Amino acid sequence: MNKFVKYGLIGILVLGAMWAATYFIKTNSKSAITYETTKPFTSTIERKTVATGKVIPQEEIEIKPQITGIIDKIMKEEGDNVNIGDLIATIRVVPNEQALNQARGRVRNAELALNTIKIEYDRNKKLYDRGVIANQAFVDLQLRYDQAEQELKNSKVDYQIILKGSAGGATNANTNIQATVNGTILEIPVEVGDQVILANNFNDGTTVATIADLSKMIFEGQVDEGEVGKLQVGMPLEISLGALGDEKFDATLKFIAPKGVEESGAVKFKIEGDVAVNDSILIRAGYSANASLTLEKKEDIMVIPEALLQFDRETDKPYVEVATGDQQFERREIEIGISDGVNVEVISGLEMEDEVKVWNKTEPIKRGEEEGEEEEGEES
Known part of the structure; x- marks a missing residue:
């Protein structure tokens, strides 16, 4: 082999090595x-909180019997609308x-x-008709006689009420259970x-x-002690x-x-609100409900945006980075106010024209890199 061929092979190897090195650098370097x-x-x-609870009638009226007995008939059903005086049930x-x-x-004694x-x-x-006794004496006797008659009537009525629940033919007998308010029957917990x-x-x-009026509803819920101080009637x-x-x-x-009432280690306070129905x-x-309060x-x-904030590891104070040139930034501490979880108020430290650095930018993955990673995963 002459020296020209030898030097030619060496040159080719050097060029190949340089090309391989350049390719390796390009493929492994990050922009x-x-x-x-x-x-x-x-x-x-707006900073809001949510209270969980339920919607209930403003007033629930319990209808109770005026006499002890057994339910004989039930005229209404749960969900029926009733007015004052409507018959709900009768008692035997x-x-x-x-x-x-x-x-x-008592009746026998009165008789x-x-x-x-x-x-x-x-x-x-x-004797009085003959003029033998004085007028006052006869008037006193007349009073005692009338009282005895009235006592007999009263004792007979009481006997009928105890026996039948009413004094014969009364329109509002104790045995009739009637609605005392206008509204809707929520529950009838008894049966015939x-x-x-x-x-x-x-x-x-x-x-x-x-019975309750479903047109007058209230929300009943609970809020945490950390937020109750900010609420006002x-x-x-x-x-x-x-x-x-x-x-x-x-x-x-x-x-x-x-x-407040302690529940699971946290103190809760009950709140109520009038609902516009x-x-x-x-x-x-009894519908479960959530109340949003500002x-x-x-x-x-x-x-x-709250995502732009960073916090100092030692002082825990918030800061951002503001552009001072092309891809050049300086740290600037700021004072922040209320936040809604997406945006946060800046009280001081920034001006409206400042360019604030957007953190956590991710590079799009190239198609070739994805395929290479998939191949390495399959080989492993």
């Missing part, structure tokens, strides 16, 4: 990251044997007393044949029906009901509990 920038802008920020009286016996004895006074009255009436008792000093009595609420999809209802906060939409009692609101303030 410099180019950061985008954005400017502060003017916006409105099961009289107490002791009370019935006492009432019967005996009346018979006795009647004999004396008839005798003195003849159930025994019921009237309210007394030792028992609340049996509830025969529960009269604040607007936005109520959303899971059962009604996207329907929203306006409400007004009317009550904040003065005492749309007549075209039926809201059922705790703080600022309009026309300078804001930046």
